[in-house]
Amino acid sequence: MTANSAVAQAHPNIAFIKYWGNKDEILRLPENGSISMNLQALHTRTTATIDHDASADTLSINGEVQEGLALSRARQYLEKVREIYSISGKLRITSENNFPMAAGIASSASAFAALAAAVNALFELELNSDYLSALARLGSGSASRSVPPGYCEWFPGKTHADSYARSIADSDHWQLWDCVAVVAKEEKKIGSTQGHKLASTSPLQDARLKNADERLSICREAIFKKDFEQLAAVIELDSDMMHAVMMTSRPPIMYWQGASVSIMHEIRRLRSRGIEAAYTLDAGPNVHIISTPDAIRKIEDHFRGFNGISSLITSPVGDGARLISVN
Ligand code: PMV
Numbered sequence: 477m478t479a480n481s482a483v484a485q486a487h488p489n490i491a492f493i494k495y496w497g498n499k500d501e502i503l504r505l506p507e508n509g510s511i512s513m514n515l516q517a518l519h520t521r522t523t524a525t526i527d528h529d530a531s532a533d534t535l536s537i538n539g540e541v542q543e544g545l546a547l548s549r550a551r552q553y554l555e556k557v558r559e560i561y562s563i564s565g566k567l568r569i570t571s572e573n574n575f576p577m578a579a580g581i582a583s584s585a586s587a588f589a590a591l592a593a594a595v596n597a598l599f600e601l602e603l604n605s606d607y608l609s610a611l612a613r614l615g616s617g618s619a620s621r622s623v624p625p626g627y628c629e630w631f632p633g634k635t636h637a638d639s640y641a642r643s644i645a646d647s648d649h650w651q652l653w654d655c656v657a658v659v660a661k662e663e664k665k666i667g668s669t670q671g672h673k674l675a676s677t678s679p680l681q682d683a684r685l686k687n688a689d690e691r692l693s694i695c696r697e698a699i700f701k702k703d704f705e706q707l708a709a710v711i712e713l714d715s716d717m718m719h720a721v722m723m724t725s726r727p728p729i730m731y732w733q734g735a736s737v738s739i740m741h742e743i744r745r746l747r748s749r750g751i752e753a754a755y756t757l758d759a760g761p762n763v764h765i766i767s768t769p770d771a772i773r774k775i776e777d778h779f780r781g782f783n784g785i786s787s788l789i790t791s792p793v794g795d796g797a798r799l800i801s802v803n
Contacts, residue, residue, distance in 0.1 A: 479802045480595040481525040486589035486622045486797035487514045488581060490756060490764045492711045493695050494690070494718040495617050495630065497675030502556075504617045505639050507675070508688035511629045511695050513622045515654055516647070516794025520586035522571040524594035530671045537571045553588065553615040554595075558636045560614075560636065563599045579789060580760045582668070588615030589797040590623035597756050597802045609640035617672075627699050627794035629692070649795045650702045653772040656789040657779055661763040666729050674725040681725075695712075697798045704768060705779040708747060708754030711766065712740075715756040722759075734762040735784025746778065757782070766776045 489512040497507040527534070529776060530556060534557045535542040535550045542550075550569060558564060569591065573583050592612035596603050605624055613620035614636075621628040624643035627650075633639030666674075675681050691714050698707035722729040743765060752771040756764045767775050776788055 478600070479598050481523060482594040482801075482802045483521065483800040484590045484593035484597070484797060485519050485521045485525045485793045485800055486593065487516060487519050488583060488586040489514045489618060489628065490623045490766070491621070492690050492707070492766075493546065494713050494758075494763065496672065496718045496721060497681060498575050498617070498672050498684070499632070501673065503636050503639070504613050505634070505636075506617055506630065506632045507681075508622065508685050509630060509632050509692050511627065511644070511699075512618070512787050512797065513627050513652060513654070514622060514625065514794040517791035518573075518575045518581065518585055518586065518687040518789070520571055520573050520590045521800070522569060522590040522594050524556055524591060524598055525568045526552065526565045526631075526718070527568045528565070528596065530568065532699045533567045533569065534635065535569045535571070538573060538577070539551045549615075550790055551600075552589075553591070555597060556614050557611065561599065561601060561611075563601075563645065565599075567595075567598075575789065579656070579787065580762050581656060581658075582758060584616035584617070585618040585622045586669075588612045588619035591615065592619070592623070593797040593799050605796075606640045607637070610636055611637075612797070613639060614778060616668075618668075623797045626793060628796075629696065630741070632685065632762055637701065643796070644696060645699050647795065650699060651769050651795070653769065653773050654791050655764060655765040655767060655772060655779070657763040657782070657785045658787045658789060659733055659739075659763065659784055660704045664732065665760060666775075669758055671722065671725075671729060674727070674729065675721055676726040678721040680717070681721050698726050703750045706756075707766070708752075729759075731757065731760050733784070738763045738784060739763040739765075739779070739782065741784070742779075746775070751775070
């Protein structure tokens with residue numbers, strides 16, 4: 477008997493070495509490799525049901541029926557998947573995040589990783605972890621890294637099948653934490669799909685890409701050796717380089733706000749006093765404070781109530797995507 481409905485769950489991830497710019501926009505083949513850690517405390521849980529009577533796919537997020545951009549993105553994704561994997565049937569997708577959307581933490585990675593895992597089960601595609609990661613990548617590049625567990629590296633590849641992420645270390649190898657400093661006011665921002673297209677208009681993008689492999693190997697080695705100083709230096713450099721590209725693209729994108737910059741200065745000040753803290757920022761003003769089990773409580777205490785921070789969301793490194801049930 478074939479399945480009618482599947483439920484899957486995945487966590488978002490925070491990139492240590494960033495992905496910014498595509499070689500192929502449709503397949504989301506990235507210009508450079510990237511490394512991230514999954515965030516255990518945050519998740520998206522998605523149910524995908526085949527709807528035989530429907531003429532189009534439908535989507536609801538946190539109980540709200542979607543109509544705008546989110547729906548068209550999900551539909552475009554499913555069209556691409558049906559074509560590549562030669563499957564048919566419209567889907568009813570219901571998705572729940574356990575973190576506030578308004579906090580500005582990108583949910584596309586966990587959303588597409590969970591949806592890919594549900595689709596894999598529903599249509600009995602029997603994809604292994606590499607191919608499942610590639611399937612998730614079609615929806616959002618960073619979703620490829622939310623499929624395997626722990627610390628993951630996404631290898632850029634040249635085709636759909638060979639552009640996927642693999643785990644390079646398990647969560648229990650090194651228990652790092654991410655404390656997200658949610659910066660109060662978020663201005664209208666350019667989403668990452670749009671941002672990737674602008675990357676090549678920055679005169680700094682070539683320089684960023686030229687040394688990306690070197691930063692990847694420094695980051696990989698820092699994770700293997702559990703060397704926080706080495707990790708801190710390379711992730712801050714990589715985040716700053718990506719934001720330099722964003723700020724110098726045409727049109728320019730300035731994701732940082734005043735509070736983002738104050739928090740970055742404060743993190744460096746704390747590190748100079750021996751507290752293990754390092755910053756990295758994605759396509760938004762929130763500052764992700766990467767830290768160790770020894771330092772995480774001190775960091776939370778220090779930044780609670782800090783000027784410009786509206787809330788702190790804390791998570792240890794986490795698991796990959798998993799299937800919960802099939803009916
Ligand atoms: O997966 P996307 O298209 O949302 O792009 C993610 C881009 C960054 O978050 C800024 C960097 C990254 O590697 O996650």
